[in-house]
Amino acid sequence: MDDHPTTDAAASAPLSPYQGPPTSDPPAGRPSAAAQASAVDAGSAAGFQQQASPQQQSAPQPQNAAPPQVVIYNNNQVSGSPAVTVVVAQKSVFVALALTFFFGPLGMFYSTIMGAVIMLVVSVIVGALTLGFGLLVTWPVCMVWSAIAADRHNKMLVAGGAVTQSIHN
Numbered sequence: 822m823d824d825h826p827t828t829d830a831a832a833s834a835p836l837s838p839y840q841g842p843p844t845s846d847p848p849a850g851r852p853s854a855a856a857q858a859s860a861v862d863a864g865s866a867a868g869f870q871q872q873a874s875p876q877q878q879s880a881p882q883p884q885n886a887a888p889p890q891v892v893i894y895n896n897n898q899v900s901g902s903p904a905v906t907v908v909v910a911q912k913s914v915f916v917a918l919a920l921t922f923f924f925g926p927l928g929m930f931y932s933t934i935m936g937a938v939i940m941l942v943v944s945v946i947v948g949a950l951t952l953g954f955g956l957l958v959t960w961p962v963c964m965v966w967s968a969i970a971a972d973r974h975n976k977m978l979v980a981g982g983a984v985t986q987s988i989h990n
Contacts, residue, residue, distance in 0.1 A: 917967040
């Protein structure tokens with residue numbers, strides 16, 4: 822009655838990624854997958870190919886049949902440690918000046934984070950002590966610092982200061 826006997830150990834064993842689900846008996850009137858594979862091997866070993874005519878094509882699969890599982894493993898391994906170059910965009914000096922003109926020390930975050938924090942603290946202290954008149958001095962200082970930081974960033978990129986690192990697996 823059962824062409825493929827199964828044991829309890831085989832039925833309860835977990836599946837590995839290379840092993841499919843347990844096979845069941847083929848429907849009546851259809852050969853098993855192993856029989857189909859051996860027939861294909863025998864046909865190709867005999868040196869001839871058969872083309873299925875429209876009358877020989879198999880019946881369509883039932884609507885509720887599950888699609889076949891396809892597992893693809895990518896085992897491309899690279900020997901050595903390839904270098905990865907991270908591309909960093911240049912910063913516009915004009916944008917740096919425009920942002921600091923309109924937003925003061927907050928606009929400096931575009932070109933220099935540490936400079937923005939320093940000038941934000943200095944501007945708050947000077948602005949509080951001078952009732953805001955000190956910002957007439959700190960605001961232009963922020964603009965100059967931001968333009969110099971953006972230009973320095975661009976020169977570093979052109980000089981080859983881009984981040985390069987090795988990937989180690």
